Amino acid sequence: MKALLFTLTFLVLTGWFPFLTFAQSSTETDFQKAREIAFEQKNYSQAIQLCKQVLQQDPEYIDARILLGRLYYWNGAADSAIVELKKAYEQMPAYEDATQALADVLYFEKQYDEALHYLAAGLTQHPQSRGLLTRKATVLAGKANYKQAYRLADSLLAGDPNNDQLLALTSQLREYSYENRIELTYDYTHFDEQFADAWHLAGISYGRQTKIGPITGRVNYANRFASKGWQFEADAYPRLSRTFYTYTSFAYSADLPIFPKVRAGLSLYANLPKAWEVEAGARFLRFDESIWAYTFSVGKYIQNFWVNGRTYLTQGNNSVANAYSLNTRYYLKGADNYASLIVGWGVSPDDRSQAVRLNSNEKLQSFRIGGGYRFAVAKRHIFSLNGNYENVEYLPETKGNQLNISTLYQFRF
Incomplete structure (x- = not known):
């Protein structure tokens, strides 16, 4: 001492x-x-x-x-x-x-x-560190162990629904969570002026998770213009890296004008830091003439919200038509549980129920607003219901109203 x-x-x-x-x-x-x-x-x-x-x-x-x-x-x-x-x-x-x-x-x-x-x-x-658990989910996804990564990320999101990084990760992994899925869709369109009969569009698809990403085959049936027709299509989302993935699509129909003869699409997506995502791509539709569209979009997850702005520049039939949309989702319990709101102007080439309106020599205007709700039951069963109101210029300086209702059921296994 x-x-x-x-x-x-x-x-x-x-x-x-x-x-x-x-x-x-x-x-x-x-x-x-x-x-x-x-x-x-x-x-x-x-x-x-x-x-x-x-x-x-x-x-x-x-x-x-x-x-x-x-x-x-x-x-x-x-x-x-x-x-x-x-x-x-x-x-x-x-x-x-x-x-x-x-x-x-x-x-x-x-x-x-x-x-x-x-x-x-x-x-x-x-053992309860969300930072370590989130990193584990990210690493599992990098290792292509998508099921385990999705389950871990989804369980973390349920306890922290305002975490935009987790929401972005879970949304990216959602399509990888099961190897197979079957999907049924139905779209109904009612017109007050343009057509006497309603339009109907139904589809069935089978998708499978592969090493390169999800691949889906789909058959569509439509009743519109007082005629019936079929369309066959396939699409895929090949993943190139942790940051980049692509969207590719091709569809064929012999039933013109109910469907375009050919519809094709290609986009490149980039998942950026801080829950941003950007996209650039092109769409092609072949009616009696060819139509090209170029699309750009920017999306971001902000706590419980996903906000996406998109534009299309569509050229064909000696006219150019721009289309714009703002889509917002509010996530509730997970990546498959959200309410949505959309506001848009113009016709989207990606809208299966309305893209045939691009087969026109006129540059016509339209405005739409709508909303929907998507939810999961026991994770394997996905349901969705959407409704849109649209004010459409179907002839120069002549407008009409239409109501679109879309439903979806998906089973994953």
Whole structure:
């Protein structure tokens, strides 16, 4: 005890305590400065040097080592990043930030099994950590274990419905959750002026999950223009990477003008950070003449909401017609439970029940507004009901009203 008191007295008298306090203050100041330079100025090289200085003064400063690992990765040095983050993890295995940072880099480097190993270890320490569980779902999806990824993400979303990142992930995984699905659809259109008879459109489809993505075959039957006809189509959503996937579609019918002879589509989608998604694509319809349409859309998940704005530039029959739409969904309990609202102008080439109206030599206007509700029963049974009111210019300066009702039932297995 006397020796301890002597040592403390000596440190105070010789001025070592102020030095130690200054050293701690200096490392904290340098660490905060490194964060500022990294996050605000995006000067990763300078921030790396500051983190190294901090670790030279205090090799046990774990937050500085985690930041250094992340900075190495952002600066294109993946191997150095993994080395530093493994050092941080080994220094304190129970520290959740170290596990999360290491799992992030391993995921981006497609080292999925190793990422799952560290996440499993982290979850033994923090079994209810939503950060670790969300990363586990993301890694499982990267590994193409879509069923398990969807179930985990969907269960997390049920407890945190305002999490837009989880909502985006769950929505992306929804089509991968089961290998097979059968879908029945029916659309009814009533006219007050343009036609005496209502339009009817029914369809049945079978979809299957494959290694490249969902593929669907569909048969459509329509009764409109006082005639009947059939259409056969197939579409797919091949996934190219974690960020990009595509939409491809082709349909054929021998029953013109009930259906276009040929309808085809191609789009490229990009899932961007912060729950953004963008799309660019083209559509082709062949009636007696060919019609091309180019489409662009931007969507974002904002807590419980998904908002998507879309435009079409349609050219054909010596005319150009623009179409615009704003679609909003409010998610309730999961990716298959939401209410929707849509406002639009013009005719969409993707609207199976109305796209035949593009077979016209006139550039006619229309306005529509509608809403709907989609819900799941026992996860396998999906039901949807939508209604739209539309004010349509069917002849130059001549307008009529129509009511569209759409229903859907899907069984997944």
